[in-house]
Amino acid sequence: MNRKLIVRMLGALLLIEAAAMLPSLIVSLVYGEGDALPILYSIVINLLAGSSMSFIPGKDQNSHLRLKEGFIITALGWILLGIFGSVPFMLSGTLPRFEEAFFETVSGLTTTGASVFTQYTFDHACRGILFWRATTHWIGGMGVLVLTLALLPKLTGRTAHLVKAESPGPSLSKLVPKTGATAKILYKIYILLSLLEFVTLLLCGLSPYDSAVHTMATAGTGGFSRYGDSIAHYNSVPVEIAITVFMFMFGVNFALYYKCLIGEKIKAFFHDEEFRWYLIFAAAFIILISFLNLDYYQGDFLKSLRYGSFQISSIMSTTGFVTYDYNQWPAASHIIIVIAMLIGSCAGSTAGGIKVIRIIVLSKLSRRNIRATGQPKKMDVIRIDGKAVDEHMLSQIAQFAFMYIALILVGGFIMSLGSNYDIGTNLSASLTCVSNVGPGLGAVGPVENYAGYGIHAKLTASFLMLFGRLELLPLFILFTRSAWHKY
Amino acid sequence: MRIIVIGAGKVGYTLAEHLIAEEHDVIIIDKDDEVIERCSGSLDALCIRGNGANAKILLEAGVDKANIVIASTESDESNMLACLISKRLGANYTLARIRDPEFNESQMLLQNELGIDVAINPERATALEISRLLRYPFAGSIESFAKGLVEMVEFRAQEEDCFVGIPMKDLAGKLPRLPRILYAMVERNNTVMIPGGDFRIQPGDKVFVSGDMLTITEYFRFLGRNKHKVRSVMLLGGGRISYYLSRLIVPMGIHVTLFEINPVKARVLSEQLPKVDVIVGDGTDQDLLEEQGLSQMDAFVSLSNRDEENLISGMHASRSGVPKVIAKNSRLAYQDILNDLGLDSVISPQFITSSTILRYVRARENSNGTKIERLYRLVGGKAEAIEFIARKGDSYIGIPLKKLTMKKGSLVSIIVHQGKIIVPFGNDHIEENDHVVIISVESGISDLNEVLYK
Numbered sequence: 003m004n005r006k007l008i009v010r011m012l013g014a015l016l017l018i019e020a021a022a023m024l025p026s027l028i029v030s031l032v033y034g035e036g037d038a039l040p041i042l043y044s045i046v047i048n049l050l051a052g053s054s055m056s057f058i059p060g061k062d063q064n065s066h067l068r069l070k071e072g073f074i075i076t077a078l079g080w081i082l083l084g085i086f087g088s089v090p091f092m093l094s095g096t097l098p099r100f101e102e103a104f105f106e107t108v109s110g111l112t113t114t115g116a117s118v119f120t121q122y123t124f125d126h127a128c129r130g131i132l133f134w135r136a137t138t139h140w141i142g143g144m145g146v147l148v149l150t151l152a153l154l155p156k157l158t159g160r161t162a163h164l165v166k167a168e169s170p171g172p173s174l175s176k177l178v179p180k181t182g183a184t185a186k187i188l189y190k191i192y193i194l195l196s197l198l199e200f201v202t203l204l205l206c207g208l209s210p211y212d213s214a215v216h217t218m219a220t221a222g223t224g225g226f227s228r229y230g231d232s233i234a235h236y237n238s239v240p241v242e243i244a245i246t247v248f249m250f251m252f253g254v255n256f257a258l259y260y261k262c263l264i265g266e267k268i269k270a271f272f273h274d275e276e277f278r279w280y281l282i283f284a285a286a287f288i289i290l291i292s293f294l295n296l297d298y299y300q301g302d303f304l305k306s307l308r309y310g311s312f313q314i315s316s317i318m319s320t321t322g323f324v325t326y327d328y329n330q331w332p333a334a335s336h337i338i339i340v341i342a343m344l345i346g347s348c349a350g351s352t353a354g355g356i357k358v359i360r361i362i363v364l365s366k367l368s369r370r371n372i373r374a375t376g377q378p379k380k381m382d383v384i385r386i387d388g389k390a391v392d393e394h395m396l397s398q399i400a401q402f403a404f405m406y407i408a409l410i411l412v413g414g415f416i417m418s419l420g421s422n423y424d425i426g427t428n429l430s431a432s433l434t435c436v437s438n439v440g441p442g443l444g445a446v447g448p449v450e451n452y453a454g455y456g457i458h459a460k461l462t463a464s465f466l467m468l469f470g471r472l473e474l475l476p477l478f479i480l481f482t483r484s485a486w487h488k489y
Numbered sequence: 490m491r492i493i494v495i496g497a498g499k500v501g502y503t504l505a506e507h508l509i510a511e512e513h514d515v516i517i518i519d520k521d522d523e524v525i526e527r528c529s530g531s532l533d534a535l536c537i538r539g540n541g542a543n544a545k546i547l548l549e550a551g552v553d554k555a556n557i558v559i560a561s562t563e564s565d566e567s568n569m570l571a572c573l574i575s576k577r578l579g580a581n582y583t584l585a586r587i588r589d590p591e592f593n594e595s596q597m598l599l600q601n602e603l604g605i606d607v608a609i610n611p612e613r614a615t616a617l618e619i620s621r622l623l624r625y626p627f628a629g630s631i632e633s634f635a636k637g638l639v640e641m642v643e644f645r646a647q648e649e650d651c652f653v654g655i656p657m658k659d660l661a662g663k664l665p666r667l668p669r670i671l672y673a674m675v676e677r678n679n680t681v682m683i684p685g686g687d688f689r690i691q692p693g694d695k696v697f698v699s700g701d702m703l704t705i706t707e708y709f710r711f712l713g714r715n716k717h718k719v720r721s722v723m724l725l726g727g728g729r730i731s732y733y734l735s736r737l738i739v740p741m742g743i744h745v746t747l748f749e750i751n752p753v754k755a756r757v758l759s760e761q762l763p764k765v766d767v768i769v770g771d772g773t774d775q776d777l778l779e780e781q782g783l784s785q786m787d788a789f790v791s792l793s794n795r796d797e798e799n800l801i802s803g804m805h806a807s808r809s810g811v812p813k814v815i816a817k818n819s820r821l822a823y824q825d826i827l828n829d830l831g832l833d834s835v836i837s838p839q840f841i842t843s844s845t846i847l848r849y850v851r852a853r854e855n856s857n858g859t860k861i862e863r864l865y866r867l868v869g870g871k872a873e874a875i876e877f878i879a880r881k882g883d884s885y886i887g888i889p890l891k892k893l894t895m896k897k898g899s900l901v902s903i904i905v906h907q908g909k910i911i912v913p914f915g916n917d918h919i920e921e922n923d924h925v926v927i928i929s930v931e932s933g934i935s936d937l938n939e940v941l942y943k
Contacts, residue, residue, distance in 0.1 A: 179514040179533070
């Protein structure tokens with residue numbers, strides 16, 4: 003194994019993180035609430051660690067990154083970013099305990115949006131720190147390694163492995179031949195959409211600071227709000243509509259925006275099977291939940307639609323913004339929310355979950371198995387967008403689904419140890435972390451937070467979020483013996 | 490440039506690797522799932538599974554915006570079809586690998602009708618290379634530059650060579666009768682060096698000298714290397730390379746003995762090549778080779794389909810006292826080991842094909858704005874020779890070379906001034922429109938001004 007190359011790449015990631023803290027430093031200087039020094043120290047710590055790692059002396063034996071090394075860099079890189087990204091929270095005294103700061107940072111980077119912030123923390127947090135909290139969403143959404151490749155394409159050869167390990171979805175769809183150029187295009191689209199949302203929110207009457215924070219949280223499909231009561235704080239229909247639409251948009255495969263821009267126009271979306279199903283799922287869930295909640299809202303359909311559509315868009319895109327305490331909704335709506343959490347959004351977006359494409363494939367696979375019991379000799383090919391899907395890919399997707407569910411159950415069990423919460427809270431906490439949504443049900447519901455969990459549960463939840471964001475395999479590889487072999 | 494490579498076999502893969510290293514946007518099309526998986530893992534290219542002769546797949550690969558389409562699949566017909574369709578769909582320039590000798594006969598017609606800009610025949614290109622090696626049997630490899638006016642010859646320095654151990658700057662003084670020639674590169678222990686004034690050649694070094702043909706001939710006559718002229722050759726394996734090679738060297742007055750194990754193939758060869766002795770038998774059979782007079786041969790060329798067989802019989806021939814042994818080896822990876830075993834002339838058809846195609850690609854690029862006339866990969870890619878044309882207004886024009894600063898690891902090896910070859914020494918200078926050949930151990934040079942400046 004090429005350890006020096008791995009250390010060097012990890013160092014580069016920390017340098018990028020240091021650069022990502024700069025806007026927060028500027029914000030803190032502008033507002034002058036006393037968090038400028040802690041952020042400055044954090045930048046210095048990141049710079050020192052990053053540069054000492056990326057400039058270690060000696061020559062690489064081989065500048066080619068192997069598949070295994072790509073996965074290891076991704077896994078270790080994200081853990082390291084979580085550790086070093088939590089420094090501002092600790093130094094500023096916002097979250098003095100490491101496990102809480104780490105939880106918050108990982109929750110930010112993985113775009114989960116689960117928080118240990120209590121109302122007290124919100125009241126005492128400075129705006130620079132809150133800005134950093136939102137920034138973690140933005141850089142984690144599209145991916146830190148993807149950003150590194152966009153900025154430093156020549157860092158190492160064979161970079162496809164890195165993007166593959168970090169991008170959500172069963173397969174990597176390159177937009178242009180070069181990985182570095184693909185990364186650049188993805189970030190350009192990302193920036194463009196973010197700017198669009200920023201301007202929209204400004205027009206809806208939000209302050210520039212609030213617009214920026216909520217834009218970054220939506221773009222990464224994260225869900226950290228500036229306020230303890232999330233988007234409900236504004237109680238404004240235009241803001242809710244704007245964020246509903248943008249949450250949905252950031253759950254769409256970014257390759258489709260590229261195709262749309264280079265000339266396929268709107269066709270690019272509707273010719274894509276995954277997008278069609280994403281739309282159908284979202285529409286079905288919204289209609290369903292609006293009717294299920296009709297009684298709760300005393301027959302006011304528009305009100306039911308307003309809160310239902312926002313919540314479904316927020317949960318499916320795995321953002322986790324809240325406009326209403328859905329804990330009070332009927333049980334059937336909770337089931338819909340849990341299903342939406344599992345499904346998530348499209349591959350190649352900034353969202354989490356199992357992904358619509360995998361759900362389609364798994365449904366087709368199940369249908370084929372049912373048919374095959376009656377007609378075992380029939381050759382049945384599974385197609386997506388009219389193209390046959392490789393059998394190897396099918397089995398990978400099935401295995402992924404199994405591991406995903408197993409991880410949620412095991413995670414829920416570990417989190418329940420020593421906690422006073424019920425099964426709904428523990429399982430939904432585990433599910434919402436793996437799916438990178440944020441709020442769960444019961445005691446971790448939309449108006450609650452994770453502060454009540456113990457240390458081990460917070461660390462477990464942090465790793466569940468990392469597992470979910472990196473789609474399981476990169477982190478599982480760390481637990482294999484071959485990952486630590488010298489060769 | 491946007492380049493589509495159809496078929497990522499040995500040639501296609503090597504090509505893609507080089508093109509990516511030269512910063513082109515490469516799109517690979519291959520039918521095989523496994524090939525696509527391997528390519529997308531290790532090459533920074535867009536990989537598409539499908540048939541390269543399918544218009545839909547070609548459009549998906551963006552053929553209409555492609556600068557070059559290279560068809561290098563196993564099948565000639567697929568390659569021709571892919572080029573034909575690509576051209577119709579708007580590709581700028583198409584190259585096809587076409588190997589069947591039957592197609593070779595009607596090559597011009599096919600090329601014009603099918604819109605193939607360049608047809609590459611790997612076996613014929615390899616045969617050409619071998620025939621050149623047979624012309625200079627003492628040479629490990631030969632490259633020609635500036636439309637063939639200049640050649641660069643590789644040979645191994647021996648203990649008794651008069652220049653051994655003398656610093657480069659004293660050569661002219663101590664050996665006034667040695668023809669003045671440019672020592673372009675020296676390869677020692679697998680590293681390529683550009684010899685400076687204090688450099689001393691040691692026995693066993695691989696020396697690359699360049700100059701015009703006449704000087705080179707004189708030079709080797711002075712060293713006493715041209716005693717053996719090749720008059721008889723033994724060929725192992727009756728494949729296409731052997732066929733083309735026989736066609737090339739029989740008219741040169743060389744007698745060819747060819748071994749082919751398959752009687753049907755042997756009969757066809759014998760029909761096609763009346764002057765060649767075709768022997769039906771196993772070329773690895775030592776007794777049979779001896780019976781046909783192996784040790785009296787001037788040269789031995791092993792061209793069977795199996796690399797191991799070629800290398801071992803090559804070593805055997807070498808031990809039996811054949812002065813010139815050439816072996817075909819498809820795998821580039823082992824080249825360094827083979828040199829250690831004493832097999833100096835190991836040729837790889839894949840390498841020859843890909844470097845031929847690369848030469849065309851670079852020539853296209855040249856017309857797109859860079860200043861490189863031609864680029865040659867030397868010593869298995871460890872060094873490059875780059876041909877430039879000196880442009881008006883460049884800072885080095887008219888100034889004697891010794892007053893200019895030269896980039897480290899580079900050397901001005903040849904200046905062609907109005908069709909005349911100048912092997913440059915310190916007092917020579919470059920004039921406008923001269924062709925200049927630079928040899929460099931570093932890759933990525935794209936402008937003569939990078940190498941030479943005041």
